[in-house]
Amino acid sequence: MRMQMKKLSFILILLVLSVGLNSCKKDEQASVDNSNGNQQEQAPSVPKFTFTGPSTSSTDQNVSIVNSIIQNMNASNIPQYRFLDATKSNSLWTRLFVSGDFVVTLTTEExxxxxxxxxxxxxxxxxxxxxxxxxxIMEVYSSKDNKKGNGSIYDNGNIVRTFKWETDTNNNLSGYFIDNTSATSYQRCKVIDNADGSGEVQILPNDVISYKAQWSANGSGQWWNYDSSGTATASGSW
Structure with missing residues (x-):
């Protein structure tokens, strides 16, 4: 399990950049600078999803595993840099963050x-x-209400992570991320965050389940470990 949780070096760098360069943020819905003198529009809000784990004070290591998976899922969000006001050309918005000669550009095509x-x-x-x-660095497709979408994170032109999220009509949030750990291996993690506080996570190396945890609205939960063929070998609760 420890090995499985250490495969996100590029994504962690991305997060460090986001936190280090973004100590002060503007509102996510930025105004648009129109040079034609018309009334300013509002640029689309940057999509954001937030998964939460079990509401418990338990120190069981499986709670830590669950929370780690959820944090990694949330790491797939577009980093919220302190962008300048957006500019618009036709159906394309552009936001810039500038630090010295380092420039982050976020474009939004409607x-x-x-x-x-x-x-x-x-x-x-x-x-x-x-x-x-x-x-x-990132490419994301989102619905206009930001309730569902999917995306990819890149490193040197290669996709190192894909992810997807969706909120249903009952406000239950589900999603997954896939980390490409090598040319022939990948790891999928699924997350379910229900509106009532219950949920589930799964770890599936090469789509074969190796770990699962479920929790109820009161925060209590169960977990299972599986062998390489997907057969349960151990279980417990917190």
Whole structure:
């Protein structure tokens, strides 16, 4: 299990950048600078989902595992940099964050019932000393109400994570992320966060279940470990 939770180095760098460069944020719904003198529009709100774990004070290690999976799911959100006011050209909004010669660009393309979000880096980042050349970092597709979407995170042109989320009519939130750990191996994690406080997580290396936990609205839960063939080998509760 410990090995399974240490495969997110690039994504953690992304989070460090987001926190380190974004100590002060503007409102997610930014105004749009229109040079034609018309009344300012509001740029689309950056999509954001928040999964939560069991409401419990238990120190059981499985609660920690569950919370770690959920934190990694939430790490798939578009980083909320302190962007300048958005500019608009036709159906494309552009937001910029500038720190020295390092520039983060977030574009939003409007479709009939959805948005396409792309984040790129350019220049040398002061925190990592990594130099980018208009490098694609994230691409996200979201519904206009932000209740569902999917996306990808890139490293050197390669997809290192894909993810998806959806909120149903009862406000139950579900989703998953897939980390590509090598050219031939990947790990899928599923998360369910119900409106009543209950939920479930699963870890599925190469789509074979290795771990599952479920919890009720009061925070109590059960867990299961599985062997490489998907057969349960251990279980317990907290």
């Amino acid at each position: 479709k009939t019932d959805s948005y396409i979000w792309q984040m790129t880096y350019n220049g040398t980042n002061d925190f990592t000393n990594i130099t980018y050349n208009h490098t694609l």
